[in-house]
Amino acid sequence: xxxxxxxxQIFAVPAALFVIGLTGLVWALLVDGPQDILAGLAVASSxxxxxxxxxxxR
Amino acid sequence: MKSSTIRAWSQVHTWTSLVCTGFLLMLCLTGLPLIFxxxxxxxxxxxxxxAAHPDGPLLDLDALLAGALAQxxxxxxxxxxxDIDRPVVNVTTGPTADAPGSAMxxxxxxxxxxxxxxxxDVGGAVMDFLLQLHTDMFLGLPGMLVLGAMxxxxxxxxxxxxxxxxxxxxxxxxxxVRRGQSTRLKWLDYHNLLGVVxxxxxxVVGLTGVMNTLATPIIDNWKxxxxxxxxxPYADAPQPAVYASLxxxxxxxxxxxxxxxxxxxxxxxxxxxxxxxxxxxxxxQTPLTEHIIAPALVSADDGSFAGMxxxxxxxxxxxxxxxxxxxxxxxxxxxxxxxxxxxxxIIVLASGLYLWVARVRxxxxxxxxxxxxxx
Numbered sequence: 001x002x003x004x005x006x007x008x009q010i011f012a013v014p015a016a017l018f019v020i021g022l023t024g025l026v027w028a029l030l031v032d033g034p035q036d037i038l039a040g041l042a043v044a045s046s047x048x049x050x051x052x053x054x055x056x057x058r
Numbered sequence: 059m060k061s062s063t064i065r066a067w068s069q070v071h072t073w074t075s076l077v078c079t080g081f082l083l084m085l086c087l088t089g090l091p092l093i094f095x096x097x098x099x100x101x102x103x104x105x106x107x108x109a110a111h112p113d114g115p116l117l118d119l120d121a122l123l124a125g126a127l128a129q130x131x132x133x134x135x136x137x138x139x140x141d142i143d144r145p146v147v148n149v150t151t152g153p154t155a156d157a158p159g160s161a162m163x164x165x166x167x168x169x170x171x172x173x174x175x176x177x178x179d180v181g182g183a184v185m186d187f188l189l190q191l192h193t194d195m196f197l198g199l200p201g202m203l204v205l206g207a208m209x210x211x212x213x214x215x216x217x218x219x220x221x222x223x224x225x226x227x228x229x230x231x232x233x234x235v236r237r238g239q240s241t242r243l244k245w246l247d248y249h250n251l252l253g254v255v256x257x258x259x260x261x262v263v264g265l266t267g268v269m270n271t272l273a274t275p276i277i278d279n280w281k282x283x284x285x286x287x288x289x290x291p292y293a294d295a296p297q298p299a300v301y302a303s304l305x306x307x308x309x310x311x312x313x314x315x316x317x318x319x320x321x322x323x324x325x326x327x328x329x330x331x332x333x334x335x336x337x338x339x340x341x342x343q344t345p346l347t348e349h350i351i352a353p354a355l356v357s358a359d360d361g362s363f364a365g366m367x368x369x370x371x372x373x374x375x376x377x378x379x380x381x382x383x384x385x386x387x388x389x390x391x392x393x394x395x396x397x398x399x400x401x402x403x404i405i406v407l408a409s410g411l412y413l414w415v416a417r418v419r420x421x422x423x424x425x426x427x428x429x430x431x432x433x
Contacts, residue, residue, distance in 0.1 A: 004228045011224070013232045014254045021258030028388030029381065032345045040392040046255040047398055053233025053251060 013049065020045045064225050071218035072414060074211040079407050081208040085267070086404045088192040093385055093396050095185060103178035109145050110171035117172055119305040122147055125172045130163055137330075138304075139322035145169040155327030158198070199274050206271030213264045216257060223254050242416045249409040252402050259399045266379035276376050277329060280369070288355055288364055289332045297326055297333045302361030304336065310363050311338035311354035318342055321351055326358045334359055349387070350377045 024042025031039060091098065123135060126149035133151040140147055147169050152162045166175035194201035227234075227250070235247040253260075304323070312320055318340035324330035330353075331337035337353040355364040369377070381387035385396030 007224055010227045010232075014220075014223070014257065017255050018258045022262070025258065025262050025382065028392055029349075029378070030346050036388040037391055040388055040395050043259065043392065043399075044395045046259070047395065049233075050252065050255050050402075053255075054235070056233070 017046045017049060059225055064222070067218050067221045071215055071222055074215040074218065075407075075410050076414065078208040078211040078215065079411055081205060082212055083404065083407050085192060085205070085208075086400050086407065088188045089384075090397060090400050091185070092188055092192060093393050093400065095189075095384075096386065097390070097393075098181060098185065099178070102181040105178075107144070107175055107178075110168050110173060112145075112170070114170045116145060116169045119147070119308055120303055122167055122169065122172055123149065123304055126165060126167060127151065129165065129174070133163065134327075135325045136162060136328045137322055137324055140320055141166075146175055155325055156329065193270075202271040202274065206268050209264050209268035209271065213261065213268070216253075216260055216264065219253055220257060223250055226250055242413065242420075245409045245416075246413055249406060249413060252409075253406045256399055256402055256406070259396075260403055263383055263385075266383035269376055269379035270383055273376060276372055280373050281330075281332070284367060284370060285332050285335075285355070288335060292332075292334050295334070298359040301326070301336075301358045302356070306361055307336045307356035307358075308338055310356060311340065314354055314363065314366060315340045315352070318352070319348075324353075331355075335364060345387075349381055350374050 020042050024039045024045070027042060028036055028039035119138070123138065127133065127135065130151045133153060134155050135149060136152050136155050136157065137150040138147060139150075145168065146166050148164060148166045150162050150164050166177065167173065168175055190196055193205075195205065197204070226246070230247075233251060235251060236243045308320065308323065312318075319342075321339045321341050324337040324339065326335060327333050328337075330339070332355075334357060335355045336358050337355055339351045339353050341348050341351045350369065352366060352368050354366045356362070357364060385393055
């Protein structure tokens, strides 16, 4: 990326991960059973994106 | 963002991080096994105990308490708690009801026979050591408040780190790690990437950790303000010499709180009650309300029911801060995610320290060449 990115472009992925992660953390507090796994996956979304960022070719 | 603004945020990030990093590394390292506290306890202490009379009636709580106190002459009851999955009552005693944790004695009893339940404490000393190091560094309230201050600096470091993320990423794509360039640039990119994707979790664990360090003043404030009207009629009267029936008090509390489950009893004079009441704590049955306790207060003098007390918002917030900090509320999968995020936080902290050291070294004049000056 040569051109300067806007704030929106810079924070698009981090902001999405923030909202999804926070939702997962609160969701797990409100549910029990299988839904806990879904909430855990929401919290783990940042790990998925991290792995994608680290393994992709650049 | 102006370069002077960036420099100011950079100073905030550097110094808040530097002050708290040592403490945070300790907290992350001790916190890692504490996430799996229950699993480690269960693995080291296989459940072999059985009640003497599995289908028999439960003994009167007064009889169980008398039996517990008979084994600890000269001590007074402080707390009584109830196991969920087996007929066991746990009695905490001490020289006085307000004795510090180190002076308390904990024993479990079979509710069907009154017999002592052998303590399942293999590995307990190690976990207790880690928990106390993590909670107050063996310094009591001052230690908790120091850790709270470090947690506050940590949150400031996270916020300033997010602010600084923007100017660093102006010309880089999300997720960029410049592996082919200098070691310092590579670790700067790792630091930024790992830090920014874990912000939600780190902020929640950081803020709830700060909240947990304030547990003592929060509970003291609750007692002083929310229970003042219960204590007022007693003025400076001494604690009751003989307590009213505990069993009747607990049964009354349970009857007054339909849909709630009994969690523990705080005896008169203990940290969670007045000098004159049994505080019988119950919790809800939904995933959320099972973390939130509410006390029923019963006079230990004459057994009269003083009422249920809903906890104020700040005590509810404290109750929810426990699970949100330790990650023990969403099953084993969430705990595993918690552990990975904890390890990532350790890498962010260590890489931040490395980046600071590398920057300081880069600025230092090289021997024989004289100070580096700008053209």
